[in-house]
Amino acid sequence: HVPPRTERMDVDQDWSSVYPTAASFKPASVPLPIRMGYPVKGGVPPTKEGNLELIKIPNFLHLTPPAIKKHCAALKDFCTEWPSALDSDEKCEQHFPIEIETVDYVSAGTSIRNPKARVVTLSVKLSNLNLDDHAKKKLIKLVGERYCKDTDMLTITTDRCPLRRQNYDYGIHLLTVLYHESWKTEMWESEKTEEDMEEYIWENSCSQKNALDTLLRIKASENVSNVTEEELLASEVVKNYRNSVIALKNEGETENNMAQYKESVKKLLNIQALP
Amino acid sequence: DLMGARLAGSHVDTQEPKTNPLISISDEPETLYKRLSLLVKGHDKAVLDSYEYFAVLAAKELGISVEKVHKPPKKIERLTLLKSVHIYKKHRVQYEMRTHYLCLELKYLTSSTAAVYLEYVQRNLPEGVAMEVKKTKIEKIPEHIREPVWDTLPQVEETEVK
Numbered sequence: 001h002v003p004p005r006t007e008r009m010d011v012d013q014d015w016s017s018v019y020p021t022a023a024s025f026k027p028a029s030v031p032l033p034i035r036m037g038y039p040v041k042g043g044v045p046p047t048k049e050g051n052l053e054l055i056k057i058p059n060f061l062h063l064t065p066p067a068i069k070k071h072c073a074a075l076k077d078f079c080t081e082w083p084s085a086l087d088s089d090e091k092c093e094q095h096f097p098i099e100i101e102t103v104d105y106v107s108a109g110t111s112i113r114n115p116k117a118r119v120v121t122l123s124v125k126l127s128n129l130n131l132d133d134h135a136k137k138k139l140i141k142l143v144g145e146r147y148c149k150d151t152d153m154l155t156i157t158t159d160r161c162p163l164r165r166q167n168y169d170y171g172i173h174l175l176t177v178l179y180h181e182s183w184k185t186e187m188w189e190s191e192k193t194e195e196d197m198e199e200y201i202w203e204n205s206c207s208q209k210n211a212l213d214t215l216l217r218i219k220a221s222e223n224v225s226n227v228t229e230e231e232l233l234a235s236e237v238v239k240n241y242r243n244s245v246i247a248l249k250n251e252g253e254t255e256n257n258m259a260q261y262k263e264s265v266k267k268l269l270n271i272q273a274l275p
Numbered sequence: 276d277l278m279g280a281r282l283a284g285s286h287v288d289t290q291e292p293k294t295n296p297l298i299s300i301s302d303e304p305e306t307l308y309k310r311l312s313l314l315v316k317g318h319d320k321a322v323l324d325s326y327e328y329f330a331v332l333a334a335k336e337l338g339i340s341v342e343k344v345h346k347p348p349k350k351i352e353r354l355t356l357l358k359s360v361h362i363y364k365k366h367r368v369q370y371e372m373r374t375h376y377l378c379l380e381l382k383y384l385t386s387s388t389a390a391v392y393l394e395y396v397q398r399n400l401p402e403g404v405a406m407e408v409k410k411t412k413i414e415k416i417p418e419h420i421r422e423p424v425w426d427t428l429p430q431v432e433e434t435e436v437k
Contacts, residue, residue, distance in 0.1 A: 180425070
C-alpha cells in the first residue's frame, strides 16, 4: 500500500502549506508520534492511526507561531495607531468623558442572534458636565440609584428598544433631558424644606438660633453692653462651633469630630476642663 | 503562497509591496475603544489554553497592549436524572457540564484595529467555544449638552433661567 505522506516530509518544510486552514486531524499528514485516549490495562494510549479522540478535539495545527506571524504581518496594514497623546486613563477621561459599554456575543447554535446584545450602558462623571450647584443636586435627586457618590459616576443602562443603535440614541436623549431639566427651576422648588436638603447648612438653623440665644443671655446676665448678632456671628468661638457642628452632621461621628465639638463648646461657654 | 486564501482577500501583490490596493482610508474620525474585554467559554481547558496563546501572540504582533489575562474559576452544572425509562426511582444517573473561562483584557484600540483583531480572532474560534466581547467606547460630550438650552431662549418667561 502507499506509504503515508509523513515519510516524505523534510524537517524544515513550510508547515503553513500543509495546514493552511482549520482542518481535522489527518494522521497521514502530521509527522508527530502522538498517542491519545484511555490506555489499555497494563499498556499505553492508542496510536494516532484511526484514533477518533484526535479527530474529535479541535486542533490548532493551522495556527502555529510562524503562521500567526505571517497572518498578522498581512493584517497589520489594516490597523491604525492609537493616538499617542491619550496614553493614560486620566487623559482619556479629560478629553472623552462619556463611556459607552456594549457587549457582542459569538456562539455556535441554531441562530447567531443573542437578545442580550442590545443592552447599552452609558457612564459619565458629573464633574465633567457643565452643572452648577443647584443643577447638580437636582440631577442627583432625579436620577436616584443610578448615581454613585464614591466615584461621582452617573450610569444609565438602556434596554427598552429592540436595536442597539436605538438604545444608544435613547441613552443620549435621556442624558440631554436630565441635563436641561436640572438647569430649570420650577416654582414649587422654593418650598424645599430642611428634610429635603442633602447637606447640613448652619445659617438659619436651630443650632445657630440656640447658640446666639445662649450667648446673648450670657452677655445680658454679665451686664455687658448689647453686642449685636453680626458681631457674635463673626467671633472666633462661634465660627469654631459652626465648623464642628457642620462636620458632625455631614461626615458622621468620628473621634476627631467629637473632640473638635467638645473643644468648641468649652470655648463657647467658657467652661474650663473638669479637675 | 496559500496564506491569504482564507482571510478576506488581504494578500499583498509582490509587484507593489508598499501600497495595498485593498486599503481604503475614509475621512470620518475613528471611534476609540478604551478597553476590549474578551470572555471565552469552553468545555475543554486545553483548547482554551491553546486559544489563549494564539490570541495573546496575535495581539502582540498587531501592536495591541494586553492589560490582563486571567482565568475565572470554572462552573460545573450538575443534573441528576432517572436511569431507567419507566420505574426504578432509586437508580439515578448524574451528568455534569463544565464551563471553563478565559478573560483577555486589551487596552486602547481604534475601531479599525479592533475590527481587524476581532475578525481574525473570531474566525479562528475553535468549535464548541463561545465568546463575549465587551467594548468600552469613549466619546466627547455631545453638542447639545455643552450649555443649557434655556440660556438661548429669552422669550420663554414661565420658567426662570438659572
